[in-house]
Amino acid sequence: MSRPLNADIDLDALRHNYRLARGLAPHSRTLAVLKADGYGHGAIACARALDGLAPAFAVASLEEAASLRMAGITTPIVLMEGIFEASELGDVEALNLWMAVHSDWQVEALLAYRPAHPIPVWLKVDSGMHRLGFAPHRAEAVWARLAAASAQACDLHLMSHFATADAMEPGYFHQQMAVLSKLAERLDAPLCLANSPATLAWPQAYGAWNRPGVMLYGSDPLEASNATSRQLRPVMTLRSAIIAVQTLAAGEPVGYGGRWKAPRPSRIAVVAGGYGDGYDRHAADGTPVLVAGRRAALVGKVSMDMLTVDITDIPEADIGSEVVLWGRAATGEVLSVDEVARHCDTISYTLLTGVLPRVPRRYHGGAD
Incomplete structure (x- = not known):
């Protein structure tokens, strides 16, 4: 696999x-x-x-x-x-x-x-x-x-x-x-x-x-969206899956430096994807992701090959569940790359152009 x-x-x-x-x-x-x-x-x-x-x-x-x-x-x-x-x-x-x-x-x-x-x-x-x-x-x-x-x-x-x-x-x-x-x-x-x-x-x-x-490419460049920019469709979906789940007690830290500590008993998903793939290492705790089509929050520092997400409130999420880092989930829910960029204190351009070659591109739609 x-x-x-x-x-x-x-x-x-x-x-x-x-x-x-x-x-x-x-x-x-x-x-x-x-x-x-x-x-x-x-x-x-x-x-x-x-x-x-x-x-x-x-x-x-x-x-x-x-x-x-x-x-x-x-x-x-x-x-x-x-x-x-x-x-x-x-x-x-x-x-x-x-x-x-x-x-x-x-x-x-x-x-x-x-x-x-x-x-x-x-x-x-x-x-x-x-x-x-x-x-x-x-x-x-x-x-x-x-x-x-x-x-x-x-x-x-x-x-x-x-x-x-x-x-x-x-x-x-x-x-x-x-x-x-x-x-x-x-x-x-x-x-x-x-x-x-x-x-x-x-x-x-x-x-x-x-x-x-x-x-x-579906990114809204305006400081304040207008009726037209809201019609843009995301072209790239950066899609991964949960590869492990950790169950933590309240107060337990996650990731390098223990930046985030569980405020309650928590389920933490480990997701394949990190700064070695182009996902921004500066992503803050709370940066949104979609897990099984539902919004969840990144917690802890992004690693080279993995990142961690709090799935405590998504009980159905487990190993193999879809994780969308930006773009459109299989359920149809959309997470804008522009929203993710704001949590990384950057712009969509840097996220989109920063996806590294080791991430396979899979093309859908073909020619008209």
């Missing part, structure tokens, strides 16, 4: 979430972000599931794009950070990729290159994130240079990234949006702006392209 921990990937839920994003902005084209191995879900499987739905994919690096091409994915792929050295331009051309440019050296490398066909380019503007991109007062000159280099660049777009589109206080989002709107108007430039929170909450950010990421 194999270890019972698996990451079940619901490709029907992925397609549902993509259609939800696309339906919010029917006049935009909606690319699907597949970076970080599809946010831990498996980029190749996700790309195949979205083939024919998404008109383009987005990744962070040439290596990520190459793995999709090697798997037979022919859909356009955008390099969201562009190239990391000039020598990569040959691969960009050979793999038929689109690329962002955010720095002077990337522009110079592209203009010095002689492709057989011009490369689609998305010019990244720093509208207030202060991470990557050209300052707005410089973007016009860079745009003009690229527009004049018809042998090297084509299909120019402006792109940027919002720092606070997920926040309830919209002031900084509106500030960024004003900068971008004015720049796009002056250049008569198509825009790619809306990430997951902007797609869910800010229609004024919809452009020629939108670029949802984590929402495609």
Whole structure:
């Protein structure tokens, strides 16, 4: 019998979430972000599931794009950070990729290159994130240079990234949006702006392209959920089982350091799954899990290969009972990865992308 921990990937839920994003902005084209191995879900499987739905994919690096091409994915792929050295331009051309440019050296490398066909380019503007991109007062000159280099660049777009589109206080989002709107108007430039929170909450950010990421995988990125984000379906279920049960007297400690002590006579389930699988070691006592479809609480520190759960109030739970660390239980009950992340003082992105390779991915749903 194999270890019972698996990451079940619901490709029907992925397609549902993509259609939800696309339906919010029917006049935009909606690319699907597949970076970080599809946010831990498996980029190749996700790309195949979205083939024919998404008109383009987005990744962070040439290596990520190459793995999709090697798997037979022919859909356009955008390099969201562009190239990391000039020598990569040959691969960009050979793999038929689109690329962002955010720095002077990337522009110079592209203009010095002689492709057989011009490369689609998305010019990244720093509208207030202060991470990557050209300052707005410089973007016009860079745009003009690229527009004049018809042998090297084509299909120019402006792109940027919002720092606070997920926040309830919209002031900084509106500030960024004003900068971008004015720049796009002056250049008569198509825009790619809306990430997951902007797609869910800010229609004024919809452009020629939108670029949802984590929402495609069922995570709600908004500080305060709205009616649309509550329609997202979890794509990954991190599913395990009870492998042992301990019966403890009141006052007995559990786990390394004895952080948690039983407040009453307790039944403690030992579950296959730990930080060696990517489950966050910082999970606090009380972090929710689903045991046999019912909510229970993690107790004690997470170990490398195991964690412990208080099942005192779930008398039917025993060795072999299903444990869902996040996602959808066999009973239909859902435990949001976002709720688990809050108990770990982190975000869903780190949990989803942190599930390690030793956890088998099991895909369900197939193609449309």
